[in-house]
Amino acid sequence: MSIFSKIKQTISLLKDVDLDALGKLSQKVDLPEVMTAVGELDDRQLKGLMKMLKSQGKKGQHKLPPIDGDFYDLSLKLTERQREIQLKVRHFMEKEIKPIANEYWNKAEFPFEIIPKMAELDICGIAYDGIGPDEQSFLMEGIIAMELARIDVSISTFFGVHSGLAMGSIYVCGSEEQKQEWLPKMQRMEKIGAFGLTEPDVGSAVAGGLGTTCKQGGDEWILNGQKKWIGNATFADVVVIWARDEDSGRAKGFLVRKGNPGFKAEKMENKMALRTVQNALITMKDCRVPESDRLQKCESFKDTAKVLKMTRAAVAWQAVGCARGAYESALKYTKKREQFGRPIASFQLIQNHLVEMVSNLTAMQTLCFRLSELQDEDLLTDEHASLAKVFCSMRTRDVVSRAREVMGGNGILLEHDVARFVADAEAIYSYEGTKEINSLIVGRAITGYSAFVS
Known part of the structure; x- marks a missing residue:
């Protein structure tokens, strides 16, 4: 040479x-x-x-893989339009919600200023034919729930109550007149909804009889009773109230408007989870509602159950989002946190925790993806939705626990986000049907025997 x-x-x-x-x-x-x-x-x-x-x-230039909880690349199965919506929601949550999430969670207040910004996303009622945007599918509803919960489960819950439970009740059980009056405004988030089913003394047993009663008198109904844990109810423009008809014993639904006489919503305090969500204790005393505000297509609790089945899948996706947020936060932390002269992500025991977390997360994601496919194919059953709720809410608890563990003492500080996910996972575990009740629904389907106590 x-x-x-x-x-x-x-x-x-x-x-x-x-x-x-x-x-x-x-x-x-x-x-x-x-x-x-x-x-x-x-x-x-x-x-x-x-x-x-x-x-x-090349010294000091060791290239690390990106932090991404979608280990099996399920996003590749989305259409171009679906992926566009997913990334639009992700960008919004990263830019608008992440910087304020811990602050509002800590002081148990709701950031009302985000509602007009969320409205611009045009994602409310995305699964409802003729109501939501062009991309109508339950899969996208689930993906959105996951993306919201990945940053803040409270915001995901606020949205799920409004777009899922409240709008869903009107979509499934409302008359055409009621749909026309409420759904377009709710889709644009000009009007916010809440859903009142759970009561102080009746949670899982609502199917067996509601304590809140309704009685018809002429062209109006008189409602009496209480509801508890009702998200958005302190500020909602309309609250869907489910009550037992004193004459027939059947469940009926009502659209109770903001400011309706005899209706009082008190904010619940001292919660350890979903602190940003404004849950209320509702008291109704001779609350008069016109017949025109009764959900015209609700004749029994079976109609109420249709709404719950439809939204339970989104709650399973919400659990996925909570787990994904905790996992990604923990993974990021372990790459930056150094002990004994190197990042703790390089330690065997830490990697074991991370692998357990991503294994659970991947199983949850693939299960929910198939669940939403069944829903879009109109093949979803109660047991399908219940299995997803049981499995995902349990596995989420394990993921957030390990996320906190790899952070050591820092895991209990809000500034690292995981502490919030740990607390919020407990709420997901209980609402939309407890683990025990959903397990019995699945158990009945696979054995042919009902273990419910009648």
């Missing part, structure tokens, strides 16, 4: 060397003299020099 060739090869190699470092080197040594010396090296010596320069040029 000629001296010219050796120098040319060395110059080519130096392109990979940090230019700032090269500039500083030129101030200390005579580079032309160095290049002349390089040209006098034999092949063995030159190879040694090149190896040394390569190792120096």
Whole structure:
């Protein structure tokens, strides 16, 4: 090899060397003299020099894989339009919600200023024919629930109550007049909805009889009773109230408007989870509702159950989002946190926790993806939805627990986000049907025997 060739090869190699470092080197040594010396090296010596320069040029540049909880690349199964919506929601949550999530969660207040911004996303009622945007599917409803919960489960719950439970009740059980009056405004988030089913003394047993009663008198109904844990109810424009008809014993639904006499919603305090959600204790005392505001297509609790089945899948997706947010936060932390001179992500026991987390998360995602496919194919059953709710809410608890564990003491600080996911996972575990009740629904389907106590 000629001296010219050796120098040319060395110059080519130096392109990979940090230019700032090269500039500083030129101030200390005579580079032309160095290049002349390089040209006098034999092949063995030159190879040694090149190896040394390569190792120096790449020092500290160990490339790490991206932080992404979609380990099986399920996003590749989405259409271009679906992926566009997913990323639009993700960007909104990263930009608008993440910077304020801990603050509002900590002070148990709701950021009302985000509602007009959320409305611009045009995602409310995305699964309802003729109501939502062009991309109508339950799969997208689930993906949206996941993306919202990935940053803040409280915001996901607010949205799920409004777009899922409240709008869903009107969509399934409302008359055409009621749909026309409420759904377009709710889709644009000009009017916000709430859903009142759970009561102070009746949670899982609502199918067996509601404590809240309704009685018809002429062209109006009189409602009496209480509802508890009703999200959005302190500020909602309309609250869907489910009550037992004193005459027939059947469940009926009502649209109770904001400011209706005899209706009182008190904010529930001292919660350890979903603190941003404004849950209310509702008291109705001779609350008069016109017949025109009774959900005209609700004749029994079976109609109420249709709404719950439709929205339970989204709650399973919400659990996926909570787990994904915790996993990604923990993974990011372990890459930056150093102990004994290196990132803790390089330790065997930490990697074991991370693998357990991503395994659970991947199983949850694939289960929910198939669940939503069944829903879009109109093949969803109660047991399908219940199995997803049981499995995902249980696995989420495990994921958030491990996320907190790999962070050590820092895991209980809000600033690292995981503490919020740990607390919020407990709410997901209980609402939309407890683990025990959903397990019995699945158990009845696979054995043929009902273990419910009647």
